Amino acid sequence: MNSRIDSCQFKTISRRGLLKLTPVAVLGAFAIPQLQKPLLKGGLRFSDWASTRLFRSGHLAPTFTDSDLTPFEKFPINDYDVDDPEVDLDKWTLAVSGSVQKPGDYTLAQIHALPKVTQNTRHVCVEGWDVIGRFGGVRLSDFLKTIGADPTARFISVECADDYYESIDIATAMHPQSLLCYEMYGQPLTREHGAPLRLSIPTTIGYKQAKYLTHLKVSHVLEKVGYWEDQGYPEFYGL
Amino acid sequence: MAESVQLHELAIPEVNVSDALRHSAVVRVTHWITTISFLALLLSGIAILLAHPRLYWGETGAREGPSLIDLPLPFVLDVPIRGPGRYLHFLSAWVCVLTGLFYLLYGFFSRHFRKNLLPSKDDFSWRVISPHLRLTRPKPEEALKYNGVQRLAYIAVVFVLFPLMIWTGLGMSPAVTSVFPWLATTFGGQQSARTIHFFVTIVLVIFVLVHIIMVFRAGFIARVRAMITGRVAAAKEHS
Numbered sequence: 248m249n250s251r252i253d254s255c256q257f258k259t260i261s262r263r264g265l266l267k268l269t270p271v272a273v274l275g276a277f278a279i280p281q282l283q284k285p286l287l288k289g290g291l292r293f294s295d296w297a298s299t300r301l302f303r304s305g306h307l308a309p310t311f312t313d314s315d316l317t318p319f320e321k322f323p324i325n326d327y328d329v330d331d332p333e334v335d336l337d338k339w340t341l342a343v344s345g346s347v348q349k350p351g352d353y354t355l356a357q358i359h360a361l362p363k364v365t366q367n368t369r370h371v372c373v374e375g376w377d378v379i380g381r382f383g384g385v386r387l388s389d390f391l392k393t394i395g396a397d398p399t400a401r402f403i404s405v406e407c408a409d410d411y412y413e414s415i416d417i418a419t420a421m422h423p424q425s426l427l428c429y430e431m432y433g434q435p436l437t438r439e440h441g442a443p444l445r446l447s448i449p450t451t452i453g454y455k456q457a458k459y460l461t462h463l464k465v466s467h468v469l470e471k472v473g474y475w476e477d478q479g480y481p482e483f484y485g486l
Numbered sequence: 487m488a489e490s491v492q493l494h495e496l497a498i499p500e501v502n503v504s505d506a507l508r509h510s511a512v513v514r515v516t517h518w519i520t521t522i523s524f525l526a527l528l529l530s531g532i533a534i535l536l537a538h539p540r541l542y543w544g545e546t547g548a549r550e551g552p553s554l555i556d557l558p559l560p561f562v563l564d565v566p567i568r569g570p571g572r573y574l575h576f577l578s579a580w581v582c583v584l585t586g587l588f589y590l591l592y593g594f595f596s597r598h599f600r601k602n603l604l605p606s607k608d609d610f611s612w613r614v615i616s617p618h619l620r621l622t623r624p625k626p627e628e629a630l631k632y633n634g635v636q637r638l639a640y641i642a643v644v645f646v647l648f649p650l651m652i653w654t655g656l657g658m659s660p661a662v663t664s665v666f667p668w669l670a671t672t673f674g675g676q677q678s679a680r681t682i683h684f685f686v687t688i689v690l691v692i693f694v695l696v697h698i699i700m701v702f703r704a705g706f707i708a709r710v711r712a713m714i715t716g717r718v719a720a721a722k723e724h725s
Contacts, residue, residue, distance in 0.1 A: 290577025308664040321550040375538035376548035
């Protein structure tokens with residue numbers, strides 16, 4: 248009994264020293280400006296890593312019946328800047344570049360020619376709200392095949408008429424529910440919802456669903472991630 | 487009179503905490519890591535909540551539709567609040583989850599849960615198992631009551647409230663619910679998970695407040711020192 252107490256006490260003393268040092272060391276590390284951001288970002292990076300491991304193209308985001316739909320007029324319109332960047336719909340094309348066999352400008356008719364997919368899925372905003380909408384368009388994976396995207400590429404990045412920009416990892420882009428969306432609720436996209444073409448990716452968060460697309464680039468390296476991500480939001484947004 | 491009886495009951499669990507912690511550096515270290523990460527989660531959670539301080543029930547909910555509760559808080563969309571809030575929330579969530587997992591494994595394998603948290607049918611026999619615990623009890627006859635309350639409170643926090651927080655937290659992720667839809671559907675949907683996440687937070691905050699009151703009742707400096715170093719209890723044992 249005595250020896251047990253002694254050994255306990257010995258451990259207590261040695262750990263006491265550690266305990267006193269550890270919080271100081273951790274808080275001290277956070278106090279160094281150069282270390283602040285990498286340390287804070289560590290949690291998000293680990294989340295992104297964990298969710299990339301978890302993500303499978305066979306796992307579908309929940310889909311809903313028509314009676315679950317949020318009425319179109321109650322589907323929120325979120326912008327970082329303007330509701331309508333005044334896209335000239337007649338002259339609109341999607342500029343494709345990067346690691347693709349067929350770069351160039353693609354018209355809406357060329358995109359319409361691909362098999363159409365319609366799905367009732369959630370649109371989850373990082374702010375905390377979510378709605379269920381009816382989205383129609385073509386699979387991003389079909390479009391990537393059409394443009395001859397390099398299968399070893401890692402990212403798809405898009406730019407928008409309102410200077411918004413976004414990127415997604417290739418696994419998310421190849422997911423069967425990831426759409427280049429030109430229709431909502433059976434009608435062509437309205438200007439506030441991103442006419443003529445937006446992303447609709449139900450496996451990720453709302454700020455990834457870029458509107459008013461103008462450019463699409465396939466790449467191995469990202470120069471910039473996305474408008475919100477570059478201000479500190481998660482990049483993959485799995486978790 | 488009735489109130490004072492209750493407060494006594496609250497104070498006794500604290501006696502056991504510090505005693506249990508004295509025997510295990512793991513419990514003490516995980517206690518403080520959890521304390522720091524809980525505080526960080528709470529503050530960053532408030533920052534995230536302020537982006538949309540309305541709660542809903544079911545799958546969907548947005549500003550345009552009816553809410554369950556409109557919290558009397560302002561909508562704060564400033565990026566300097568939201569970005570760092572998210573960094574901190576995900577970082578501290580991982581710290582909390584990994585610490586919690588370590589604590590759980592330790593608790594099961596070291597029989598910490600069985601010995602110190604599982605309410606025993608016979609308090610007397612428990613005192614026989616750990617006779618040193620009696621040394622720090624101000625009034626041994628009160629300790630019997632405190633014991634049960636303390637054990638139940640900690641069991642609720644460790645096995646119900648924290649798992650619920652992690653569950654509902656994951657249930658809000660579009661990517662995770664595409665892999666495990668039941669994470670959200672069990673509660674009735676994305677917004678239900680968010681609302682439960684909020685209310686479990688409230689319960690945890692109440693727990694922490696009561697916990698701190700109990701520490702004060704039992705002697706703040708002595709209890710906190712015991713939780714950091716274990717020295718108080720050990721000194722008494724040798725005196």
